[in-house]
Amino acid sequence: MSAQNRLPLALLVAGGAVTSALAYRYLLRPWYLRWGATDAEADGPLPGDDFVEAPQHQDTHAVTIDAPPEEVWPWLVQIGQDIGQDKGGFYSYTWLENLVGCRMRNADTILPAYQRLHAGDTVRLHPTAPPIPVGQIESGHSLVLGQHEDRERDPLGGTWAFALQPEGRSRTRLLARSRWTWRPGLWNWIGYYLLLEPAHFIMERKMLLGIKARAERHSRRQGRPAVSIDPTV
Numbered sequence: 001m002s003a004q005n006r007l008p009l010a011l012l013v014a015g016g017a018v019t020s021a022l023a024y025r026y027l028l029r030p031w032y033l034r035w036g037a038t039d040a041e042a043d044g045p046l047p048g049d050d051f052v053e054a055p056q057h058q059d060t061h062a063v064t065i066d067a068p069p070e071e072v073w074p075w076l077v078q079i080g081q082d083i084g085q086d087k088g089g090f091y092s093y094t095w096l097e098n099l100v101g102c103r104m105r106n107a108d109t110i111l112p113a114y115q116r117l118h119a120g121d122t123v124r125l126h127p128t129a130p131p132i133p134v135g136q137i138e139s140g141h142s143l144v145l146g147q148h149e150d151r152e153r154d155p156l157g158g159t160w161a162f163a164l165q166p167e168g169r170s171r172t173r174l175l176a177r178s179r180w181t182w183r184p185g186l187w188n189w190i191g192y193y194l195l196l197e198p199a200h201f202i203m204e205r206k207m208l209l210g211i212k213a214r215a216e217r218h219s220r221r222q223g224r225p226a227v228s229i230d231p232t233v
Contacts, residue, residue, distance in 0.1 A: 093206055
């Protein structure tokens with residue numbers, strides 16, 4: 001190919017790259033950062049927001065579930081990987097999780113042994129990774145995984161929060177919000193912005209839909225609350 005012919009090709013490639021970058025920045029990314037959430041939900045406060053005061057990343061995802069909060073909560077509170085046990089999993093793409101060694105199984109039933117969770121307990125994502133502390137929990141209403149950032153000792157911080165909001169007597173809005181910071185640097189920015197953010201969205205979207213499917217199926221079968229919620233927990 002002559003130099004004269006290579007120039008239009010280079011311009012075409014450059015134009016395509018710029019167009020793709022703009023589409024990602026202004027169309028795709030805003031969509032997946034607020035998937036399922038209304039503007040009021042995405043912009044409004046949720047439990048755990050005060051854990052990370054100035055996050056470099058925030059997303060809010062939401063789904064409507066045709067079951068009241070008391071029938072959704074049991075599926076949420078039992079999430080996690082538990083070495084040698086049968087905890088609830090994360091209701092997402094198990095084959096992808098296990099591809100990186102998570103050894104995950106997703107429960108299709110409510111597990112009585114994992115219905116009590118307290119602030120200070122932990123939730124495990126991977127057998128070899130440090131578990132995430134339960135920073136805040138209001139039984140039947142909200143669960144915040146993560147802890148307050150310590151700006152003096154470690155400016156990095158992150159939270160993964162879930163909230164149940166009733167809609168009438170028989171529906172629930174399940175909201176999930178992530179807020180985190182990362183160390184400065186081009187490669188860190190690329191890793192979080194272009195890899196972690198989309199991967200997190202893909203897995204969390206499946207998780208919310210997985211909880212929705214299980215809660216609605218259980219509600220139709222039982223015709224009553226899945227379990228009673230102890231307000232003292």
